[in-house]
Amino acid sequence: MNNIIVNVDSYKTSHYLQYPPETTHVSSYIEARGGAFQQSIFFGLQAFIKAYLCKPITQENILEAEELFAAHGVPFNKAGWQYILDKYQGFLPIEIEALPEGTLIPVQNVMAQVTNTDPQCAWLTSYLETALLRAVWYPTTVATKSRECKKVIEKYLLETAGHSEGLEFKLHDFGARGASSAETAAIGGLAHLVNFKGTDTVAALLAARQFYRADMAGFSIPAAEHSTITAWGEENEVNAYENMLVQFSGPGKVVAVVSDSYDLWNALDNLWGKALKEKVENNGGTVVIRPDSGDPVTIVVKTVEKLMARFGCTTNALGYRVLPDYIRVIQGDGISLQSIEAILEAMKNKHLSAENVAFGMGAELLQKVNRDTLQFAMKASAIKIAGEWQDVYKDPITDQGKASKKGRLAVVKLADGGFETVRREQLADRTNQLVTVFKDGKLLTEYHFDEVRAAANAPLTKV
Secondary structure, three states: OOHHHHOHHHHHHHHHHHHOOOEEEEEEEEEEOOOOOOEEEEEOOOHHHHHHOOOOOOOHHHHHHHHHHHOOOOOHHHHHHHHHHHOOOOOEEEEEEEEOOOOEEOOOOOOEEEEOOOOOOOOOOHHHHHHHHHHHHHHHHHHHHHHHHHHHHHHHHHHHOOOOHHEEEEEEEOOOOHHHOOHHHHHHHHHHHHOOEEEHHHHHHHHHHHHHOOOOOOOOOOEEOHHHHOOOOOHHHHHHHHHHHHHHHOOOEEEEOOOOOHHHEEEEEHHHHHHOOHHHHHOOEEEEEEOOOOOOHHHHHHHHHHHHHHHOOEEOOOOEEEEOOOOEEEEEEOOOOHHHHHHHHHHHOOOEEEEHHHEEEEEEHHOOOOOOOEEEEEEEEEEEEOEEEEEEEOOOOOOOOHHOOOOOEEEEEOOOOOOEEEEHHHHOOOOOEEEEEOOEEEEEOOOOOOOHHHHHOOOOOOO
């Protein structure tokens, strides 16, 4: 699967025979055309470049592709790939321009632009669409969805607490087991960490180190699962909870304990609220109670109120109730962008501060997205034939939302902080926000994960 030649859709293999005579260059771009959100966080291209494009193709790769495609029944441009191996030692003669990673940009703007640099490899630009588009749409979409959750949580924190302290730990990634592959978990989990710092997806931490030079991009805490509680038996449920306090609580420490294995309300009222009350109050850190079943809106509100009935609460300056610092709630079941807002709105209506709760999101975060979530596409926009650049575009009468851009493109920043995609010849004295990140086998622009996070947290004033 590391052979870029076979990281392709089958029909791409015949396209080298389909371009007009004397074609020497093709320029294509990637954009999010619309969909669920009006702006997105561009992210993930660097990981793909490092993993796939900084490694040369080999003779073995060509032979593998030749055998595979012959058996598959499609043409194969063996001469073209052999040319790349012989002339460029297997490094691809393409240039990729892209926005700085972490850039917040309205949809319908170019994020990346790809052009072949060798006139004999015009077929190569679009050949890479399958791998390159997938490398951009998925992490960009996850990062964007994660940011939308962050916006909602921040809104309710400001409204019910007057601050956004701790925001970066309010949405925890529980999605590794629900992802389609380890690579999906790594890339998607890393995309989430552009916005937050809480994760249980270890693969994302490794990806951050490998692709973005981040020593430690995310953090977690000791936490119980149902098996470690139910292993004690229902009659010893309180002992299971007490063991969690003995093993993991203490000054400055945080521990999470799932508490709905049997009767959540009994656990809150009697086990945590009576039998273990003094231990919780005096543990020196924070115990986080996790209800894990039922309607999330109803369960979270009732859980917080029951804990307040046993442990008390204070009223903050905005008039919303807050649990003592030593106890909090995390909801990890049924969490989505929509349910987060519904939970926080219900809490607000009950005068409960958003400070009381954090969230964990699983497959909804890393898996329940697709290319159509932001309507991603990679399209050719310019072709050079017999020395002259010409526009390439589509404009289907049956769906004008799929009309593509024309010409060699650039992205400019507007005075109000927004962005606009223009033809390259219209740049004038404006700076093109697309910078060359890769050319002929070399990564020319590299971003540290801290830079990505800083860019993603910059305000976007135009949508």
